[in-house]
Amino acid sequence: MTNCYRTFFLLSCFVVSLTTTFAQQTAEKPIRGPFTNVSFVEFVREVENQSSYRFFYNLRDVDSIRVNYQNTNQLLPAVLRQVLEGTSLFYAIDAKKQVFITPERAIRTDLPIGFFDRGGSTSTEPDTSIVDYLAEKEKRRITLETRLFNIGRPTNPIRPGNANLAGHIRNAASGEPVIGVAVYIEKPRIGVVTDQFGYYSITLPRGRHELKVRSIGMKDTKRQVMLYSDGKLEIEMEDDVIALKEVLIEAEKDVNVSGLQMGLERLDIRTLKQVPTAFGEADLLKVVLTLPGVKSVGESSVGLNVRGGSTDQNLILYNDATIYNPSHLFGFFSAFNPDMIKSVELYKSGIPSRYGGRLSSVLEVTTRDGNKKKLEGSGGIGVLTGRLTLEGPIIKEKSSFLIGARSTYSDWLLKSLNNKSFKNSRANFYDLNAHITHEFNEKNTLYLTGYYSQDAFKLNSDTLYDYNNLNATLKWKHIFNTKLYSVFTATTSRYGYSVSSEENPVNAYKLKFQVDQSTFKTDFNYYPTAKHTIDFGVSTSLYKLHPGTFEPLGTASLVRPDQVSNEKALESALYIGDRFDISPRFSISFGLRYSLFNYLGPKDVYVYPNGSPRTEANIQDTLSYGAGKNIQTYHGPEYRISARYAFTPDASIKVSFNRMRQYLHMLSNTTAIAPTAIWKLSDPNILPQIGDQFSLGLYKNLRNNTIETSVEAYYKTMENVLDFRSGAVLIMNHHPETEVVRANGIAYGVEFLIKKLTGRFNGWLSYTYSRTFLRVDRSVPQEVINKGDYYPSNFDKPHDVTWVGNYRINRRFSISLNFTYSTGRPITLPLAKYELAGSQRVYYSERNQYRIPDYYRTDLSLNIEGNHKVKKLAHSSWTVAAYNLTGRRNAYSVYFNSVGGIVRGYKLSIFGQAIPTVTYNFKF
Amino acid sequence: MVGAGKRLIRIVLVVMFLAGSCVDPYRPPEISAPNKFLVVDGFLNGLGTSTIRLSRTQNLTESKKPPIETRAIVQVEDEKGNGQTFVDKGDGSYTLDNGNLQIGQNYRLTIRTAAGRSYRSDFVTIKRTPKIDEVSWKALEDGVQFYVSTHDETNSTRYYRWEFEETWEYYSAYYSQFKYQKTQFLYREDNINHCWRTEKSSSVAVATSNKLTEDVISRFPLTFVSGSASNRLKVRYSILVKQYALTAEAFDYWQNLKRNTEMLGSLFDPQPYQVTGNIHSVTDPTEPVVGYLSSHSMDEKRVFIDASELPPWRIPNGYEACDADTYLLMPPPTEVSAIAMGEAGFIPIDAVLNSIGNVHGYRMASSACVDCRVVGTNVKPSFW
Structure with missing residues (x-):
């Protein structure tokens, strides 16, 4: 009844206004x-x-x-x-x-004739709608939503069949593309999601449609379209800011049910900023760690273990360029400036065929494009870091820039860490970002990204460590027509570190490691019919590794220069994928990626006899290969298949299978990724890793799609993963194959998730049960670990409960409470003690047979928005947070040392108390 | 935030930051090992007495000394099978005084326990240990850092290990003139105020020059002696450094033993593991044996530091908590008599006279405060 009254009221208003005009x-x-x-x-x-x-x-x-x-x-x-x-x-x-x-x-x-006189004669398609260009935004939005957009060349009558509609979804305030926006119609149910460029292409039956456009963090909108033939529609969305007038967000954000993709977690910067972190600054990787299926070995580590995979099995892309070390300051910070980031996507299963090269996951970080309309700045001052970002148009509406810088103030984190070995230490880091977008015309857009991060620290002694990432991406997007577009991408990534010591002039040295990757790829997206979405492409990467140089430092140094010979390889891939919507309820995606890896000379390769342990003493032969010579080729298909069946519009089941191949491995036998981890290419002695994953998921949305629930189960096998011999020496090793053992892994688990991302009260609760085991190849008895039985890997943490919750008290205050619990990670504990060389010492059990105490942490943060006056210097906000609110001393590690002749057990906690932080963020 | 149009942002930053990583003592879950594995500690000395200690592993929670292995037959055997038997000292140690072991030759150790189980080491080559060039020291902020330097002109040693013995002179809190003996207070003839204490190194020290162009160990930091944690540097201090040449395998063993039992607790630890040595069970090849048999000659060097050579540190005498009290021979009934205290183990320091000059009591303190022999010896070492 109420609806009727409203309609009547609206109409009478029009009558009044028309009369007056x-x-x-x-x-x-x-x-x-x-x-x-x-x-x-x-x-x-x-x-x-x-x-x-x-x-x-x-x-x-x-x-x-x-x-x-x-x-x-x-x-x-x-x-x-x-x-x-x-x-x-x-x-x-x-x-x-x-x-x-x-x-x-x-x-x-x-008004059209007969507007007020909708009898049986009027068609369901009014050919126009009321236009009322009033200046106010809200009114304009409504106008856009009610105005009828005619797409294509008008014909009368409308021809039967389908036509394609494509375009970009942009942020109305900044002109930046919005990714992950659901664009769909309800009858029949056809929907697509915008890609990383904010581009969508949807094939619909010709005729009149209400096109709905929804995205998290943006105000929902819709467009009335009359589709005559293929055409374009650019859509702008408005930020869902904390408006003075409460905006009711009606949500049918049902991508998790209606989309085919499974095992995908998408976070936007808004979500990232709500989650409290140890040092106050929004931290992408720390938030990713709260997602189901993602774990790490310890508090300070940003090494991700996704569904039982090791930390080197994640492809971390920053605007398409590979990031080799995503951490700052031993992992206390992640290497991404939160002000630069637009969104993060983590693929845990059902990985699309356009990605490859890593076994466990793809973490794709996308930067914003910069405001195309006006100059803006933002920044933040936290307890340890400061950051500043500037963005604006270069040519208004056509090109924009975005630059950002971030740095630590000083070394006083280390001084505050009340740990003796940190006292005489120093640490600092910074990172720089630049991103330029230029739209030549509607069909051609160019993107250029540069990234540099630098870390330097000294741990207690005089040894200086430093490492840096240098990345560049050039991307050209070309739209052939509404059904076909392509992206040409060239990227280069460089990661290197050096360790040097000058304390003793005789032993002074410098150790260097570097990896260079250059990638060129072409991706095509083709939307032939309403039922098919095809993507295909090729990519090729050239890897150049400098596994280590060891040089004297200073004239007094007696250090013998040493160099582990360089490695070179080419990894190429060809892929095609087709999403086939058989019916609105049932869709399948087939993908095939074929990857080819060539290990190239010059290189000396050691040959070991079959069946005997690979030790230096067992080197049978050395084969020398000339420059550019193909030493070893590995290749194989990677299958990516997934299917979805929707029982009802708000419930579906999905299955997927994917195979991944990995040719690049990280050599590190430390539990947390050490800053001296090295990367190694597959060679005749180190085989590519192959991983298969089956997953099954059930998705159900409740309460008009405001609450998403899901259960995903997976079973994973991993071949040829690397584990390390006890006491492995990996740095400056000319034959690292003698230190690694080939292992096979299995991992399985179930992830439960309840998520509410809209409304005053939002957040998610997840529970994961997961196990992961390794078993070394038993064919060589000397290399066997734990008698050749399956043993839990370092990051096997069966139970994990995470709660992330935000509550908006009013327009200026919001509060976040996080809770996380997980089983302690496996460790090797001593079984006995004995006396040797003047001291009691411990006798260790088999690998990973015990666990450190369970982990439990609560964080609280309060976000205070500045006042809402229209005219003010800067929009500002304060974040007051307490990390590890209960002050629980969570074990990072448990270990035994002989001190003064006696064995003592210790528990190391990174955060020994609650850590209060205050961060000031501003925007001007 | 008021700036009359000026683009100036005044930021007030309230910092209440105090991170505190911490290390707490940890008690592991009750783990008891079913086995008591044999532990072999010692080396074949190319130029002198070889000593081998045999003991057993024990559960972590046990507080007793580890069980020793006596009545075993310990033999050294050359490649031709000629054996010499070690002498069982009865305390778990076995010695071979003049084995006439040849540098450069290969030997192995065989052990047959009283229970009839046999163990055997791999063959090891006796390496010649080069001379220690220098044991130097430097006074740092609150203690003394010792360094050892050595080299081998033939570039054939490359791997080194050191052990050391510290000896220091000290005085107990009180000079005792009397001794208590069977209800009597007698004049004391010996000096139990002035002592020397000796301690052996308990941590593994190894270094290698294999990354250098020459076989040189330059100022290897051997040990740090704190000026505030003990009375070592209060009067006079001496360190005897013993140097051993190692093979690459022996170096790996000691280095890994150090990493796994002394150096854990950083942010980037590898998983610890049991380091396996070169001694195996013949009876049951799967039975673990702890220890590594090295073989080498030995070189040693001693240096002294007198307190006068050090900066003016406040070095504790180790008796800061001591207190002496007067006890009367004939006390009022509410007090304890000097004899009762003597019976309880208190040691008389000096006599207390009454107003007419007679001894009517003694100043006394616990033996830990008076008798320096509780932790050392009052016999001056021969090298002092």
Whole structure:
């Protein structure tokens, strides 16, 4: 009943306003000329000065028009007719003397005949809608939502069949593309999600549709379209800011049910910023760690273990360039500046065929594009870091830049860490980002990203460690037509570290490691029909590794220069994937990736006899290969298959299988990733890792899709993964194959997730049960670990409960509470003690047979937005947080040392108490 | 935030940051090993007495000394099978005084326990240990760092291990003139105020020059002696450094033993593991044996530091908690008599006279405060 009343009320308003406008009509004055080669804007200004006409137009439509008009004293319609002659623009003048300049066709300024008289004769398709260009944003939004957009060349009657609609979804305030936006119609149920460029392409039956556009963190919108033939529709969305007037977010954000993808976690920067972190700054990887199926070995580590995979099995992409070390300061910070990031996507299963090269997951970090409309800055000051970001247009509406810098203030984290071995230490880091987007025209866009991060630290002694990441990406997106577009990407990644010591001039040295990767790839997206979405492409990467150089430092040094010979390889892949929507309920995605790996010379390769342990003493032969010579080729198909069946619009089941191949391995036998971990290419002695994963998921949305629930189970096998011999020495090792053992792994688990991402109260609760085991190859008895039985890997933490919750108290205050519990990680504990070399010492059990105490942590943060005055210097916010609120001393490790001849057990906790932080964020 | 249009952001940063990583004592879950594995500690000395100690592993929670292995037959055997038997000292140690072992030759150790189980080491080559060039020291902020330097002109040693013995002179809190003996207070003839204490190194020290162009060990930091943690540097201190040449395998063993039992607790630890040595069970090849048999000659060097050579540190005498009290021979009934205290083990320091000059009591303190022999010896070492 209420709806009826509202309709009536609205209509009566229109009647009133129309009546008044008609009453205001007066005699028109002629326009004085002449205009000689002036811009349209100047012309408009002059006309507006002379008369009471107000012009409404899009600057973009008129910027090429020069007005040459010599006649004088004509009425405006005649003037305009002449001025717009030869252009594609039309004009319309309404009763309020408002002039609308529009491309393609003139808008109608009066209601269609029979508007109030909707009887049986009216079709379900009104051919136009009311246009009311009122300045206020909200009104404009509503107008856009109710206005009918005609797509393609109009035909009458509408031809049967399908047509394609494509375009970009952009942020109305900044002009930046919005990714992961669901664009769909409800009857029949057809939907797509925008890609990383904010691009969507949807094939719909020709005719009238209400196109719904929804995304997390943005205000929902919709468009009325009349689809005649293939065409474009650019859509702008508004930020779902904390508005003074509460906006009710109705949500049908049902991508998890309706989308085919499973095992995908998407986080936007808004979510990232809500989660409290140890040092106050939003930290991408720390939030990723709260997701089901993602674990790490310890508090300070950003090494991700996704569904039982090791930390080197994650492909971390920053605007398509591989990041080899995503951590700052031993992992206390992640290497991503939160102000640069637009979104993060983590693929845990059902990995699309366009990705490859790592076994466990793909973490794709995308930066924002920068504001195309106005210059903006933002920044933050936290207890340990400060950051500043600037963005703005280079050419308005066409190109934009985004630059950011972040750094620590000082070394005083280490001084505050009340740990003796940190006292005489120092540590600092910074990172720099730059991103430029340029839109040449509607069909061609260029993206350029640069990234540099640098860390330097000294641990207690005089040994100086430093490492850096240097990445660059150049991307060209070309739209052939609404159904086909392509992206050409060239990236380069460099990661290197050095360790040096000068304390003793005789032993002074410098150790260096570096990996270089250059990748070129071409990706095509093709939307042939409503039922198929095809992507295909090729990629090739050239790896150059400098596994280690060891050099004397200073003239007094007796250090013998040493170099582990360089490695080179080419990894190429060809892929194709097709998403086939068989029916609205059932869809399948087939993908195939074929990867090819060539290990290239120059290199000396050691040969070991079969069946005997690979030790230095057992080297049977050395084969020398010349430069560019193909030493070893590995290749194989990678299958990516997934299927979805929807029982109801809000419940579905999905299955997927994927195979991954990995040719690049990290050599590190420390539990947390050490800053001296080295990367190694597959070679004749180190086989590529192959991983298969089956997963099955059930998805159900509740309460009108505001609550998402899901259960995902997986079973994974991993072949040829690396584990390390006890006491392995990996640095400066000329034959690292003698230190690694080949292991096979299995991992399985179930992940339960309840998520509510909208409303005053939002967050998620997840529970994961997962196990992961390794078993070394038993064919060589000397290499066997734990008698050749399966043993839990370092990051096998069966139970994990995470709660992330936010509550918006009012428009200025919001509160976040996080809770996380997990089983302690496996460790090797002593079984006995004995006396040797003047001291008691411990006798160890088999590998990973015990566990450290369980982990439990609660974090709380309060976010205070600045005042909401329209005119103020900067928009600011404060974040007050307490990390590890209960002050629990969670074990990072448990260990035994002989001190003064006696064995003592210790528990090391990284955070021994609650850590309060205050961060100031600003935007201007 | 008021700036009259000026783009100036005044930031007030309230920092209440105090991270505190911490290390707490940890008691592991009750783990008891079913086995008591044999532990072999010692080396074949190319130029002198070889000593081998045999003991057993024990459960972590046990507080007793580890069980020793006596009545075993310990033999050294050359490649031709000629054996010499070690002498069983009865305390778990077995010695071979003049084995006439040849440097450069290969030997192995065989052990047959009283229970009839046999163990055997791999063959090891006796390496010649080069001379210690220098044992130097440097006074740091609150203690003394010792360094050892050595080299081998033939570039054939490359791997080194050191052990050391510290000896220091000290005085107990009180000089005792009397001794208590069977209800009597007698004049004391010996000096139990002035002592020397000796301790052996308990941590593994190894170094290698294999990454250098020459076989040189330059100022290897051997040990740090704190000026505030003990009375070592209070009067006079001496360190005897013993140097051993190792093979690459022996070096790996000691280095890994150190890493796994002394150096854990960093952010980037590898998983600890049981280091296996070169001694195996013949009876049951799967039975673990702890220890590594090295073989080498030995070189040693002693240095002294007198307190006068050190910066003016506040070095504790080790008796800061001591207190002496007067006990009367004939006390009022509410007090304890000097004899009762003597019976309880208190040691008389000096006599207390009454107003007419007769001894009517003694100043006394616990033996730990008076008798320096509780932790050392009052016999001056021969090298002092």
